Amino acid sequence: MNLLELNVPQKIRQQEDSNPLIGLLTTLRRQWLPATIVFVGVFGISAYLASRQKPLYEASGELIFKVDRAARLTGIGDEEKKQTNLQTEARVILSAPVVELAVKSLDPAFKDIDITDGLSVIPSPDTNILKVSYQSENPKEPAEVVNALMKSYIANDLQANQAESVTARKFILSQLPNVEKDLVDSELALRRFKEKNRVTALAQESSSSIGVVIGTDKQITDLKAQISNLEASIRAMRSRLGISTNQATLLSTLSASEPVKQTFAELQKVEQQLAVQSTQYSDGHPIIKRLKRQQTTLQTLLQQRVAEVIGGGKSINSKDLQVGGLDLALMSDLVKSEINRSGLQQQLDTLERSLNTYSDRLRVIPKLEQEQQSLERKIAVNRITYESLLKRLQEVQLVENQKVSNARVLSSAVEPTQPIASKLKSNLMMSGLLGLAVAIATAIALQSMDTLLRTTDDLERAFDSYPLLGVLPKFGRKWVGRQDAIVCAEPGSQISETYRMLQTKLEFLNANCPLKVILITSSVPSEGKSTVSANLAAIAAQLGKHVLLIDTDMRHPSQHAIWDIPHGLGLTDLLAGQTPEGSVIHTVIPNLNLLLAGKLPSNTLSLSLLKSQRMSALMEKWADIYDYVILDTPPLLPVADAMVLSKQADGVLIVARPELLSSPDASVAKKLLDKSDINVLGLVANGATPRVYYKYRHYAPTESSKKLKRLKPS
Known part of the structure; x- marks a missing residue:
């Protein structure tokens, strides 16, 4: 209810709780006395020290750096070398060896002075230029220190370049024999591989082998079709003649022999006479006996003629020689078909052996290609390494023989005639800010240690x-x-x-x-x-x-x-x-x-x-x-x-x-x-x-x- 609202407005309390600026002002109001004392003390001391500073003189010089080192002059070297890291070079200029070398070249009075206190090395934006500056109360010192420091840096850089070149040359010379041996060994390994596996050009061999396999496979298919047709024709002719192919071959051969044909004709004639006379005479009749003797003689002669034609050890019934002209032509066709089938079968066997040979080779080619590529990669790596070392050796020898630094003096320092602008106002402003910061920190610290509840809001x-x-x-x-x-x-x-x-x-x-x-x-x-x-x-x-x-x-x-x-x-x-x-x-x-x-x-x-x-x-x-x-x-x-x-x-x-x-x-x-x-x-x-x-x-x-x-x- 409204009667329970606080006497202090709620909005004011919420603003004080949520606004850190109001909280800070409240803290300063509570701790105003110690904060004021601290501010006056810090500001007074800082202002006094600032007013006691003597005028300073400053001299500056500039160093310009090359994108590359000696390689830019010779034209030899990587085309993708990065620009010199100016921040790193700035640290090198301020390093102890460079500063000590510069101090040695200066007046002996500088031996007891730490010149790094007044030194500053600043890179110029978007350039390869370093600005070297030195401040001193003596107007003659800044220019001397800056020029001596730039000279000592260049001398130190030349010495470092030559030392790096000598070290690099020795290292390259020590590595070249090993790299060359690795290159020769890898090339020899590739040659032995090709000789062992009869390899010339695996890619072309694979392509031609695939073409041969496809053509051979087509020929095999055609031959199988032809053989199948011939075998069907042969089976049909055998069925009609009722004899085997061998018999048909023998009969066909005998039919072409004139002695066999004459003897067989005479035998047939005697057998006809014997058949006629047997109807008139008995078996004991002289004519019958004479005809039988002629029949036996002719049969023997026929077998001899047959043996001469078809070879010994084979016999044939004389009845089989009684073949008509139509059957004889059919037997001739059967023999020819059998001969054709045999020839086609031989071609088929030859093509299948060739196909198997090419297929086996094709299955081996991927493995051979992998081994060959591995050997070729080793050769490529060794060759690149070898050529790179030779190239680096030439570069290092050129750099070693040249006395060129990666930097040169763009502008020397000149003795200043006027002191640098006084920083009294800025120092007083900084003193005020420092005093204010310390006072606020003091007030906050005291407030944090104060456990008393100071206001109604605290309660x-x-x-x-x-x-x-x-x-x-x-x-x-x-x-x-x-x-x-x-x-x-x-x-x-x-x-x-x-x-x-x-x-x-x-x-x-x-x-x-x-x-x-x-x-x-x-x-x-x-x-x-x-x-x-x-x-x-x-x-x-x-x-x-x-x-x-x-x-x-x-x-x-x-x-x-x-x-x-x-x-x-x-x-x-x-x-x-x-x-x-x-x-x-x-x-x-x-x-x-x-x-x-x-x-x-x-x-x-x-x-x-x-x-x-x-x-x-x-x-x-x-x-x-x-x-x-x-x-x-x-x-x-x-x-x-x-x-x-x-x-x-x-x-x-x-x-x-x-x-x-x-x-x-x-x-x-x-x-x-x-x-x-x-x-x-x-x-x-x-x-x-x-x-x-x-x-x-x-x-x-x-x-x-x-x-x-x-x-x-x-």
Whole structure:
């Protein structure tokens, strides 16, 4: 609800938390004195040292570097050499050998001077030029140092180049024989490989072999088709003749022999005569006998003629010789077909052997190519290495014989006539920036070591889970009325309005169950809890509420001083049963009764009295009689009295004072409250200096406004 909003606007707090610049300004405001002292000290010392500086003289020279070294002059060398690394060369110029060589060439007075302090070597952008500069209080020294340094660098570079060339030449000469031997060995290995595997050009061989294989395979297919046709024709002719091919061959051969034909004709003639005569004569007849003798003689002669034609060991029935002209032509065709088939079969066998030979070669060629390529790669690598070493040897010998540096003097240094521009203004500016930086760092360091909660915002962050119910301003002691009971002396003042707002917020915290017993405490002593208790009780009484204010701080009671009442009997006497209730309760203003702490008991006795049944009974009684019972208790951290009494209160109000309460104490107090399951109503910032309060102080009545001038924050 709106009544629970803080007295400081929420937007201002959010800006201060989120804006680091506001946080820095706050830190500087808090630590302004040490920060100012540090700034003045650092700036003063720096300005004094800057004003004491003597004028400096500066001389500069330039060195230009070649893209290549001697190779650019000779035309021999890599075309892709990179430009000289100017940053590296700048470090070389500032190296100890070059500086020592330059110092040796200078006046002996330079031996005790470290010239590197005034030296600077800067590369010129987008060029191969180095600018060498030297500053000194003596106008004659800069030019001498710069020129000597550039000469010593060139001399050192020549010496380094020659030394590198000699070392490179020796190394190359030591490697050349080995590389040459590797090249010869690899070439010899390739030659042996070709001789062993009968290799000339594997790529061409592979291509031609593939063509041969394809052609041979086609020929084989054609021959197989022809043979198949001939075999079918041969089978048909055999079936018709009823003889084998061999028999057909023999008969065909005999049919072509004239002696066999004549003898066979004579035999047939005798056999015909014998057949005719056998019908007329008996077997014993001389004619029959003569014809049989002729038949036998002719058969024998026929077999002889057959043997002469077809060779010995083969015989043929004379009946088989009785072949007609048609059968004889068919037998001739059969013999020819068989001869053709045999010839084609031989061609087929030859082609298949050739095909197998080429196929086997083709299967070996990939492996041979791999081996050949491996050998050729070795030869190529060895040849490149060998040729590269020869080329490098020539380059190194040329560089070794030439006295050319990779840099030359573009412009020599000239003795300056005027000192360089004074840097007093820039030094003073740098001194101011340095002082400001150190001052800010000092303020931040001091602030980080400061554990006190300085502002209301710090209090809110420390007690982040509790609402801030009010911000009570800081005021002085010189005002009219009783000490610290300002609401009684100035009921119309803005401070009194602040307490009224606090009391109103407490009423609205729980409208369904009004607060009756309110315990007011703090984390540590001196945070103003007793003052807040007294003024809050007085405001409630002024608003017509019947209020009982009880001082339960038995060790350091203060309500008697606030209300200017003698310290006498009080709560301890009442709890001990030593005095009646009516004799210890005082009416300080209308509607406000006060119960003092009483005699000071021991710590153990005070805690036992507060935890007694008598105390509980009295609290229940007073809660029924009064509208408000306000308990002014001891702080949380030193003693346990507040924690014991909190069990009998409807709520606890925490009073915290900026610049008194530390962050660790606030953290411990908050943890103690959170773990005790206590109803914490909220937080009251006491003794703060909120801008909002003084912004609206003109709204107070005229007389009160005049008196408020005396209540300005101390």
